[in-house]
Amino acid sequence: MLKGAYRWTASLRFTLGSLIREGLHLKLHGFSAVLLMAFSFAAYAQSSVPVRLNVDLTDAPRKIIHARMTMPVHPGPMTLLYPKWIPGEHEPDGPITDLAGLVFTANGQQIPWVRDDVNMYAFHITVPQGVSTLDIKLDFLATAPPSGFSAGASTSASLALLSWNEVVLYPSGTKPSQVQVQPSIKFPEGWQFGTALTKTGEANGEVQFAAVPLNMLIDSPVLAGRYFKEIPLATDVTPKHYLDMAADGPEDLAIKPQLVDAFSKLVRETGVLYKSRHYNIYHFLVTLSDDVAHFGLEHHQSSDDRVGERTFIDDNLSYLEADLLPHEFTHSWNGKYRRPAGLNHDDYKDPMIGNLLWVYEGLTQYLGDVLAARSGIETDDQFRSSLAATAPPPWTPVPDAPGAICRTRRPPRKSFMTPVRSGTTGGATRIITPRAS
């Protein structure tokens, strides 16, 4: 995760203890937690039939995203969850307040739902006898302001970044990695898209993707837009890497060849530095828009990189974001393929333990900065200037306080027209709660 000049990340272990705690939180109708979980397991029918998730982005320019799910179930009480703890954001910021229009049906009959008294991310239903398929309809109101992370503004009149966690429910008591999902998307006419998901076809105006586990789906956002360009990077390297750009206007896509060459060199430099490639494909999903939140969010086979509209056509703006792609790309190794135990998240309902965020984020920031210089995204002088802005003392010991982490507040990068000089800018240190901003 990178926000402005910082980057930070998130998880939880799935144990019987956590199951019971979740059950206690749900406190459904006075039944014991164990009984509740037994019911939840009973109602979701794990089978070779995947959950179908159809997303309609045609109203994204109006800031509404529609979704329909079809889920195999058994009769009985069932609890469905909306993802709460979002990987890479290190906090329980799943945008539950923007979920709307929730309707459950089966065999054409509407099924009433009740939100849990305590957990606002949990919805209780009773699947009627004779029902084997549950239909879910929901809307996501993409009306958030352009601030924060993935729950912030993600659409404009000409583009959209789809974060799957915003348009999905999953059965409580089942690990997301055990829920197979068959996704599809209906795009506005003329829009193109980029994603690490595998396209399998098109039918009825929808693009179909290969079924993947829910955790992989949520880790595979989709960038789409009217003004879109995909550029292969470092074509001599396997697996394949792509720079996908969606912008507010066609002129914003006129990226300079030198910058494309630098991004290709970034791919090659990671081969030299990390000596491994653990992914099947990698997509840099770059949103170039002044109407969306600006940050970076890492994924295993892609990164969600959101910057100003003119970033790739203005040398000064490019420099100010020079460390963004190298940082998020590095997270695929440090944070996704390998991650601190407390951040090894396997259920979005569970808290993430962030005591090793300094490895997840601190090391990634350093390596990303090194890669930005090695690849030529920034010059040696620019790298040294930004390093000088980061490095000066005072350093403050990490406090031994639950939930608190210490980090050096890095001053925003300065324009290369007025380079920061060593010793003229001091880093300020502050204590923060796990808010990655």
Ligand SMILES: [Zn+2]
């Ligand atoms: Zn980060």
